[in-house]
Amino acid sequence: MRLTRYFLPTLKETPREAQIVSHRLMLQGGMIKQQQAGIYSWLPLGWRVLKNIERIVHEEQERAGHIPLLMPTLQPAELWRESGRYDAYGPEMLRITDRQNREMLYGPTNEEMITDIFRSHVSSYRDLPLTLYHIQWKFRDEMRPRFGVMRGREFLMKDGYNFDLDKEAALHAYNRHMVSYLRTYERMGLTAIPMRADSGPIGGEDTHEFLVLAETGESEVFYDDRVTGLKLGAREVDYDDRAEIAAICEEFTTLYARTDETHDAAVYEAEVPEAHRRVGRGIEVGQIFYFGTKYSEPMGAVVQGPDGRQVPVHMGSHGIGVSRLLGAIIEASHDDKGIVWPEGVTPFHAGVVNLRAGDGDCDAACAAIEAGLAARGLEALVDDRDARAGEKFGTMDLIGLPWRVTVGPRGLKDGKVELTSRRTGEAEEMSVEAVIDRIATIYGR
Amino acid sequence: MRLTRYFLPTLKETPREAQIVSHRLMLQGGMIKQQQAGIYSWLPLGWRVLKNIERIVHEEQERAGHIPLLMPTLQPAELWRESGRYDAYGPEMLRITDRQNREMLYGPTNEEMITDIFRSHVSSYRDLPLTLYHIQWKFRDEMRPRFGVMRGREFLMKDGYNFDLDKEAALHAYNRHMVSYLRTYERMGLTAIPMRADSGPIGGEDTHEFLVLAETGESEVFYDDRVTGLKLGAREVDYDDRAEIAAICEEFTTLYARTDETHDAAVYEAEVPEAHRRVGRGIEVGQIFYFGTKYSEPMGAVVQGPDGRQVPVHMGSHGIGVSRLLGAIIEASHDDKGIVWPEGVTPFHAGVVNLRAGDGDCDAACAAIEAGLAARGLEALVDDRDARAGEKFGTMDLIGLPWRVTVGPRGLKDGKVELTSRRTGEAEEMSVEAVIDRIATIYGR
Incomplete structure (x- = not known):
């Protein structure tokens, strides 16, 4: 591509609204343009990086045996009433009324809709295991959108959902996601550390966040510094092998690494030798959840088990912040002259x-x-x-x-x-x- | 992909809500699921075809020298007030209020926003010509959504916008789009005939619609049947050569082909030998417009010309209905057993x-x-x-x-x-x- 035929509107001045380096560099580098608070156009250079990140996410999800589909941005309110989250979600949910006075919302996540798809079409344990995912625009009406694409309102996210017959199978799906995410981030040139986290409005017992260490991170993190040296590397992985996948997860989650939400000073001091203790900040770039039958029970997502009885499926959900990753990668890889793209995502x-x-x-x-x-x-x-x-x-x-x-x-x-x-x-x-x-x-x- | 590991929920029964064959086959073939009126999930098989169509559109747009970016789905109301279309657009525009009481809308088209991007960054004729496009979800709150993805409310569309110094250059951009669209449709196995059309709410003097002949088409069409034999084929095209591109457009638009909106019985009978006259129905799968300074003047999208004077740019917009194309292809290519995918788009x-x-x-x-x-x-x-x-x-x-x-x-x-x-x-x-x-x-x- 010749630059005289391209559209690369770099800025000479330092944009005043940028509080963090990734936001500043994306504006100066002609990658994004803010259209209103927390809502951006992706100019040609930014679009290319976004597409590269999307492609890597797809490739690693498909490698793990997960199946892509696409749910719409707008969802009917009734679905969220079934799960009980419509009233619970609060003002971050963008609620919309159409010309027929039907209540809709711009999806902030898709547990309800994917459960609806599942219950409409699957009725036997023979169709399990099943993991479906999509990469779609979502909306959260943040009170104070800031930091550019790191905390925008309209954002691109990969969210995947597993459906399994029992807890053991669902925990394998959880582990499979962890391993596929490790590879995904490594391909983008990132060290993203899985840390035990809090489940928040998604719910559930088990959850890990993936954090990229960066001074501008929103979370305080406490970790054993040997965790930053772990690499999945080029090793071949059989995603159907439960023991192999569980062993990799253990390798990456045994050393202490927690966010301030789950940090336990006593455990930290008991487990981590003093020379390896680190306190820093991290940017969350993904999260995985196992939440059992939290959605399948109220929404009637049941299958006939091998013994003929109807059982609600065990589920989890698993997200990667696709548009946010551009900011995270720049936070982790820049110098005083500008961005330094890892080869995996360079425009x-x-x-x-x-x-x-x-x-x-x-x-x-x-x-x-x-x-x-x-x-x-x-x-x-x-x-x-x-x-x-x-x-x-x-x-x-x-x-x-x-x-x-x-x-x-x-x-x-x-x-x-x-x-x-x-x-x-x-x-x-x-x-x-x-x-x-x-x-x-x-x-x- | 092994079917036992895939998610292909075909239906045995004929779905009652389907009035046309493409809608029925997409439901029966497990390609889509309606989530609410006119809003669909794209199940894995449907998603694959959608991605193939998107890929072909991108490849042909980039071949023509057009530059991809991505604008958000939600737009601020102020932009549409500037062009005067906010009040004019009517109830098909989905109007939204956020938690701060800011007025927004789910974009039905992007003339205003792209003009805003242009005026923010381009100020000299030296940066012209420029054609920017994106493929993004849009929303039109149809009173009676029907025919599946053919007339949905949330739909995927490619829309491109050219910015040129004068009318002559803008008409070359118009012609370039026509030729790139002909190749795009041919790669999908479609015969899409450019027909002189009416400009509607986009405005402007010159516009052609591209129609695929099918009994279920929404438009009545009148044409010389020799027009269906025209093919761009494998010929090499230099998209910078104004004369060559204009000659191809003439080749494809000289024979009579009009929709009921622009049909002129006297011209039809004078120009078309009786043996070649055909009246049929067509599905609109794209439209191109030249509308001069309709948006650039009120919105202040001006550049400094070679003589130093500020002039508003000449623009056009050019759309392809990406999600609608799945329906159109099936309408044009099926038999009583099901769909017959052209090789170019098969899942x-x-x-x-x-x-x-x-x-x-x-x-x-x-x-x-x-x-x-x-x-x-x-x-x-x-x-x-x-x-x-x-x-x-x-x-x-x-x-x-x-x-x-x-x-x-x-x-x-x-x-x-x-x-x-x-x-x-x-x-x-x-x-x-x-x-x-x-x-x-x-x-x-």
Whole structure:
């Protein structure tokens, strides 16, 4: 993509409304535009990152055997009356009346609707286990929306729901979600620590939140610092193997790690050697719940068991804050020049700076790099503006593409361009062909 | 995907509420579930087709040089007051009040918001031409929602907006959209005829609707039957070449084709030889508009022209009914047994019927076919249920996968499986390897 044909409205000034760095960088980098309090347009660059995050979430959910569908944004009030949450939910629920005076709401979550889908179509234990999920826009009418997409009102979320015959099977689904989430966050370049949490309005006995450590996090967290070194890595996982999945969960949840909601100072001090105790702040990027028959009983989501008796299904719900993740990733990965995107989510795989746009050789080399990367399934953003080098480097640093290729007449005389790492600043000269190969290798293409 | 692990809740009975065949087949085929009047959940099979349609729309928009972003579903009322449409829009607009008593609405279209984005960030003719688009859920509070997703209330739509310096450039954008839409519909297996139309509440001088011929269409259409033979086909198109794009538009709009809104009996009889006159019905699947400065003037979307003077930009908007297309495709492609998906949008590339699930050889052959197709980037739905052959064939016919592979113990003794075309019913025996190759060839993999 050539920048002169793209729409990347970066800002020169520091936006006043931004209290945290991710909000500031998303505004300055031309990724979002606020349309009203807590409601954003995703400008082209922001949209690309959002799509990448969505894609990773889908891939890891499908790998775990979970099945995608899509529920609408608007829900009928009656469903929420059945579960008893319509009156309980409070003013964060956006209540709407249509032209026929029917009561609706903009869904903040989907336990009721998915239970309705389940009870309409499933009646036998033979159809279990079943985990359905979707990625859809939701709305919570926050009293004070702030921090950009981190605490917006209209937000994109993945929410999944498991239906199982008994508690043991449902706890396997819970564990399966934990492992799939660990892989999801790692692919985005994040260390997200599962911490025992409080269940809040979703309800239930077992719940873990996933927290990304960052100074701007909304939660105070207490943890054993060895927990930050745990990695799922590239290991093969059989999501049907209950023992294997449970063992991974144990590996990641044995070391002490809790939010202020569940923190227990006595346990913390007894379990964590003093040298490993850490108190910090964390951004919540996901949460998983097991809540048994809390929704299936009042809503009549029952199946016929192997013995012929009707039993309510055991359920859980499992969420990832898709739009919020953009903010969390930036909070965890930036420097004073701008964003530093992890390779897994970067909006373009590489930036190409043309130091002399309009010069035949420079233009041709840029076009060759763009085409060579495209042939390997990689996308480049080529800065072909009529602007000074400093401005072009500044834009690339701000928007944080992990790899920059600099193309100038001096280097081209020797057949060389320069590849620079955004993260380390290290630069190396090489030929056009070599730079294409190098970038393709970095991305495993 | 194995059917026993999937969620495909087909219905045995004919649903009473369905007045048209696409609505009936989407309900029977387990593709959608109505959650309230005109608001649907997209069950897994329906979701897959929706995603395929979305993908094709994105690919053809990006090919034409249009830039994706994403605007939110909820919009502030003030923006619509600026254009004068807030009061004019009527009861189809879903008006919402938040907890702070701010007036909002669920966007039925996005001319105002995109104009706001444009005016906030673009101030020079040097940044033109620019075409931005998104695919987002919208809401129109239809008095009588009906025909399933064809006339729903919450619906998915692609809407794009061009910003150009003058009328000539804007008409090129109009033409570019027409050509990109022709390719979009052809890839979905549809013949969609551009017909001169009425502009309605969007406004403007020039507008074409794209209509798919079908008995259940909401519009009466009058056309020269030679228009149905026009095809864009595989020809290479340079979307920057104004003359080439204009010539394609002329090719597709010269023969008489109008809806009842713009039909002129005198012109029809003068221009169309009697043998070619046809009166039928059509389903609208898209519309393009050129409306000049209708929004840019009242909303102050101006740029500095080459002569230094401030001029309002020339705009148009261009929509494709993404969710509605599922209905339109089924209306155009079905038989008395069920849906017949065009290859471009089919939810799975092939269905594999295991005639003896549990038999080692049959299970292994099905797994080999699924894996062999997956290695070519193709997805199979394997019916591994413990059910009779007739039931399995019935399900495959109902959900309309274009190619079915039948695997049974008798054929396997000779190393053969059977490949059947859903469209023609023609069947051919071949080896497991040959069937993988054949299906891959059909899909160009």
